[in-house]
Each structure stands twice: as C-alpha cells, then as structure tokens.
Amino acid sequence: MRALVSRPDPPYAELAIVSDPDPDRDQALVEVKAFSLNRGETKRLASMEPGSVTGWDVAGIVRAAARDGTGPGHGARVVGLAQAAWAELAAVGTDRLAEIPDRVSFEQAATLPVAGMTALRALEVAGFLLGKRVLVTGASGGVGRFAIQLAKLAGAKVTALARRTQGLSKLGADDVIQVLEPEGPTYEVIIDAVGGPTLGAAIGRIAPSGTIVNFAATSDEPVSYPTRTLFGRAPGARLYGLLLFNELARHSSGTGDLRRLTRLIAAGKLDPQIDLLEPWTEVERAIQALLDRRVDGKAVLTID
Secondary structure (H helix, E strand, C coil), X not given: CEEEEECCCCCCEEEXXXXXXXXXXXXXXXXXXXXXXXXXHHHHHHHCCCCCECCCEEEEEEEECCCCCCCCCCCCEEEEECCCCCECEEEEEHHHEEECCCCCCHHHHCCHHHHHXXXXXXXXXXXXXXXXXXXXXXXXXXXXXXXHHHHHHCCCEEEEECCCCCCCCCCCCCEEECCCCCCCCCEEEEEECCCHHHHHHHHCCEEEEEEEEECCCCCCCCCCCCCHHHHCCXXXXXXXXXXXXXXXXXXXXXXXXXXXXXXXXXXXXXXXCEEEEEEHHHHHHHHHHHHCCCCCEEEEEECC
C-alpha cells in the first residue's frame, strides 16, 4: 500500500510503498479516506526513524471487521484514533472507533479524534459548566475552536484568547482577547493550549476552587507565577495535565466520545472548522502551513 512515511529532511514526509498493516484481534482494518494533521505529529516527524508511518486521526470504510467480533462491521463508515493513519489502510482498535452518521463527511469526521476528544475531555475534567466563566487559550487552533463550541453548548460564558481572532465570535465566544492582562475577571475553568507565560498569567486569573486544564505547550518558556496568587487568592484551584492517549487508557474508550461528537456535527451544532483541505499528495504544503501557524482550525488531507 501507499503511505506517507517520515524522512530526515523537510518536509519530513513523503509517499512510499510499505507493507499492509496486520490488525490485532481487537482492531478493524480501515480503508482510509481522510485524515487530519496535528502539530504533535508534524513536529515529531524529523526525529522519527526514516520510513516510519504516523498519524492519529482517521476516517474511512471498514474493509475487515475485528476478528474478536467487536466494533463496526465490513463496509461501515467510521472515524477513529490510530497510530499509523497516514496510509491507504490503517489498523484501528475498536475501542477507539465509531460509525459516522450519514450527514457527516469523512473530511469532517477526520477532525475529531485528537482535537475533538481533547476538547471534550478537558471540559469534562472541569465538570458542570452551566453559567460558569470559561477561558480558552490558543483558541484559534483545532482544540480551541472545538472547546469554544462545546463550552457554549454546555451553557458557559466563554472568553477566547488568541493572536488571530477571526471567526471566534461566530463560534460562540462571548469575549475575544489577544492578551491576558494581570488584572481582570476570574474564570472558573481555563483550558490552556499554550503553556509558558500564558499559563502563568492564567494561574493568576483562576477563580477559587477553579480548574485549569493544560493539554499542550506551544511555548518553550518556563511557567512562572507568584505562588500566593494560587493558594492565597484562589484556594482550592487545581492544575490538571491532560494527555488524550493516557485519558483513554485510564478511564474509558473513545468510541462514546466520537459518537457524541459526530452526532453534534450531524445535528448542525458543531462545526469542525476545516481551514485547509488538500489531497495527500500536497502534504508538503499542508505540513508547512501547520508548522508556520497559518492554519486556523484543522488541516485535512484526503486519499483518492
């Protein structure tokens, strides 16, 4: 089969012929129709063994159902979280696989596994959101745009923090800001995708007994904050580090999450925010756009 494999020089990925995957008993073999790119995948390409296949987000058609009898059957349209999705065929565990409603395209579904589930899990860590003030940092990214919409659906008052703010109000953000000042309203929930000084500033704005969920670090700078701003000004507040793969391993499968998210898209309540859509032969352009932060939302590649 054809696959995008890692290589040591830019753009760090190229089409090549590799062996077909050999699914485990609890994995379905999926014919890939679309997959989305995540910064974590693209950033690690240069350090991977040349010829390796990566990729987490996959949408396609089940070519062979799992041998243990679990999961969708042959011919089902599915979305899932894989380990080697940038290929014509992918082996996907049935506990991270869900059928796609008829109204949802492969391209839309492919945005969900990493970005959609990360946003969903981050908000669920924070708990009941109705009437609460929620701050989303790095809000112009894929996870941020899902988090704005999901928090708004849950009845929260949402503030979006981003350098590029286009379209965030239309997604449901009540306030859109580019800088988090030291003084201002506090937030019961903060979803942080930036780390560094932004996370330090966010700690200074968390409400007592509030929750900060950090799931990424686009800044390499250390996090610094006056200690008393946490225990003295916001007693009971907590900082939670979220890694999606670990969450899925510890708590539950991703099937239910993916079902909920695809149904929201089908109902017109969730916009996957595809900003870049290209055939996978244009991977160089897509990867560079993502690394240069020229993608507001999700980048999706299709396989013809």
